[in-house]
Amino acid sequence: MTSTFTTPPGGAAGAGTAPPAVTALDVTKVYGSGDAAVHALRGVSVEFARGAFTAIMGPSGSGKSTLMHCLAGLDTIGGGRVLLGDVEITGMSDRRLTLLRRDRVGFVFQAFNLLPTLTAEQNILLPSQLAGRAPDRAWFDQVIDVVGLRDRLKHRPGELSGGQQQRVACARALVARPEVIFADEPTGNLDSASGAEVLSFLRASVREMGQTIVMVTHDPVAASYADRVVFLRDGLIVSELHEPTPGTVLDGLKSLGG
Numbered sequence: 610m611t612s613t614f615t616t617p618p619g620g621a622a623g624a625g626t627a628p629p630a631v632t633a634l635d636v637t638k639v640y641g642s643g644d645a646a647v648h649a650l651r652g653v654s655v656e657f658a659r660g661a662f663t664a665i666m667g668p669s670g671s672g673k674s675t676l677m678h679c680l681a682g683l684d685t686i687g688g689g690r691v692l693l694g695d696v697e698i699t700g701m702s703d704r705r706l707t708l709l710r711r712d713r714v715g716f717v718f719q720a721f722n723l724l725p726t727l728t729a730e731q732n733i734l735l736p737s738q739l740a741g742r743a744p745d746r747a748w749f750d751q752v753i754d755v756v757g758l759r760d761r762l763k764h765r766p767g768e769l770s771g772g773q774q775q776r777v778a779c780a781r782a783l784v785a786r787p788e789v790i791f792a793d794e795p796t797g798n799l800d801s802a803s804g805a806e807v808l809s810f811l812r813a814s815v816r817e818m819g820q821t822i823v824m825v826t827h828d829p830v831a832a833s834y835a836d837r838v839v840f841l842r843d844g845l846i847v848s849e850l851h852e853p854t855p856g857t858v859l860d861g862l863k864s865l866g867g
């Protein structure tokens with residue numbers, strides 16, 4: 610299943626001069642105010658390369674989900690800047706942000722968020738349909754083969770296993786050829802075998818289709834599928850690892866003392 614894949618526009622791996630897919634510059638985020646203020650992000654600067662699979666790790670409450678939401682334009686930031694490619698999203702109107710997310714960003718969440726009355730195929734094609742875009746059938750076919758869903762396309766979510774449902778959610782994100790996919794604990798509801806399936810597929814989409822993925826996880830095994838791991842503690846990035854293994858990730862987590 611290798612070598613026949615084309616690289617999506619905007620997702621070219623290894624293009625030396627291309628800007629990172631996502632850039633955060635000194636991003637801060639405070640929830641609440643006064644005595645109740647929670648400083649969820651305290652000045653995060655980080656770049657996510659195109660065509661790379663990056664995991665964000667850290668103890669519970671360290672700001673992982675907050676960072677992902679701020680990078681994806683799902684939440685506003687208190688200070689600093691966020692760029693998607695070379696487009697600054699800081700201060701964009703809600704309407705422009707909505708369009709930008711629709712056209713350039715994909716999401717995979719812990720809950721699969723599939724529509725129960727639609728088949729797998731209809732779920733996968735729904736975002737393009739809502740955006741008024743004709744689906745690219747050749748690309749759809751490539752994605753379906755990578756996720757291994759060919760014989761499940763006519764099934765409804767209730768007729769699929771958890772792992773298959775999450776693969777449908779991944780396919781739905783990929784079919785739109787987003788510049789980046791944000792995944793928050795995508796294997797959090799899966800047993801380890803189904804989790805491994807989904808993670809292998811996410812990695813294949815990076816290696817074989819040039820996809821960019823930023824994944825939040827607290828699981829060292831999940832993180833070891835990534836090319837790079839960044840560690841958050843108390844709203845700050847404190848270290849990072851390249852070519853992680855479950856062992857080096859575990860050591861990294863231990864050294865956070867979280």
Ligand SMILES: Nc1ncnc2c1ncn2[C@@H]1O[C@H](COP(=O)(O)OP(=O)(O)O)[C@@H](O)[C@H]1O
Nearest residue numbers: 640641647649668669670671672673674675676
């Ligand atoms: N909507 C919110 N209102 C108030 N505090 C929040 C909200 N969301 C997150 N927090 C707080 O911000 C901090 C970071 O949370 P979060 O980003 O969810 O961490 P993680 O995903 O690493 O577990 C935590 O202290 C959390 O309690």
Ligand SMILES: [Mg+2]
Nearest residue numbers: 673674675825
């Ligand atoms: Mg979280």
